[in-house]
Amino acid sequence: MTDNGGTGTGAAGGEPAATAAGRLRAALRAPRLARAMGAHNPLSARLAEEAGFDVVWSSGLEISAAAGVPDANILAMPECLDAAAGLAAAVRTPVLADCDSGFGNVNNVIHMVRSYEARGIAGVCIEDKRFPKLNSFIEGNQDLAPLDDFAGKIRAAAETREDMVVVARLEALISGQGMDEALRRAEVYERAGADALLIHSKRKDPEEVFAFRAAYRGDLPVIVVPTTYNQVTVTELEQRGFAMAIYANQALRSSIRAMRDVLTRIMRDGTTRHVEAELAPLKEIFDLQRMPQMLEQQDRYESLGRELAEAAQ
Numbered sequence: 001m002t003d004n005g006g007t008g009t010g011a012a013g014g015e016p017a018a019t020a021a022g023r024l025r026a027a028l029r030a031p032r033l034a035r036a037m038g039a040h041n042p043l044s045a046r047l048a049e050e051a052g053f054d055v056v057w058s059s060g061l062e063i064s065a066a067a068g069v070p071d072a073n074i075l076a077m078p079e080c081l082d083a084a085a086g087l088a089a090a091v092r093t094p095v096l097a098d099c100d101s102g103f104g105n106v107n108n109v110i111h112m113v114r115s116y117e118a119r120g121i122a123g124v125c126i127e128d129k130r131f132p133k134l135n136s137f138i139e140g141n142q143d144l145a146p147l148d149d150f151a152g153k154i155r156a157a158a159e160t161r162e163d164m165v166v167v168a169r170l171e172a173l174i175s176g177q178g179m180d181e182a183l184r185r186a187e188v189y190e191r192a193g194a195d196a197l198l199i200h201s202k203r204k205d206p207e208e209v210f211a212f213r214a215a216y217r218g219d220l221p222v223i224v225v226p227t228t229y230n231q232v233t234v235t236e237l238e239q240r241g242f243a244m245a246i247y248a249n250q251a252l253r254s255s256i257r258a259m260r261d262v263l264t265r266i267m268r269d270g271t272t273r274h275v276e277a278e279l280a281p282l283k284e285i286f287d288l289q290r291m292p293q294m295l296e297q298q299d300r301y302e303s304l305g306r307e308l309a310e311a312a313q
């Protein structure tokens, strides 16, 4: 059961599809570009939903950063799952979970898919790197998993899930293997049963993801993560034929900057007076916690209880 605080209709518009996976699938297949925002806890997921994002991205980078550890499979699958499930419980917006390289081999992927589906996650995304993965923007081991290993993981995920989207993430451009390798793998992952592809790039311009989209001849929706090529617009991505953009970490980065700035000024000034105008009022926190709804339900059930007790006298 989810708590729907949002009003968005999703990328598909009209009546929302029945399940979280259905809504994610509809967003990926809609004519307009779907937009996902990275989150690491229920509060940030609610902010993303309130801002109108179509999808919440359960970001491995954000979740590990919030735990104070590197994005390098330091956190285990149950910790990532708990975080993703917390997001899914807090919003109606479908949650697409970053599942790194699947937490191990095909057996881990099968267990992962069952576990994520049971906790209401709309989709899982696995990337074709070796375990333990390293964040794509870190220089170091970005070696790809052997093609047969990863194709087996995608097929295992596709055959295990009942109602969940399976995204295959291509890291060929990140690992320096080039466009031909990315395209070869895209074709194999499509045949393996992926529902969508994510093409990742760390270039400062979008040219290589544009080139991939133009050369890819398959039928799957293609997702991008415009972190480094941040000048790209929704309109451009839509015109180029992409299905979804994931803004993977901007909310976390803005909060780090805001918190650091305020903490420094409180120490320096010896008062909080000068920062007060920039802070969210307590009411905003109460609303995000659904405090008004809690008080309303309390009133309702306490008065219903009194009525029931009086009727028995």
Ligand code: SPV
Pocket (backbone or CB within 6 Å): 038, 058, 059, 060, 061, 062, 071, 098, 135, 136, 137, 225, 227, 248, 249
């Ligand atoms: C994440 O948000 O954890 C991602 C995107 O996987 S990236 O950090 O760009 O690899």
Ligand code: MG
Pocket (backbone or CB within 6 Å): 059, 060, 061, 071, 098, 100
């Ligand atoms: Mg990640």
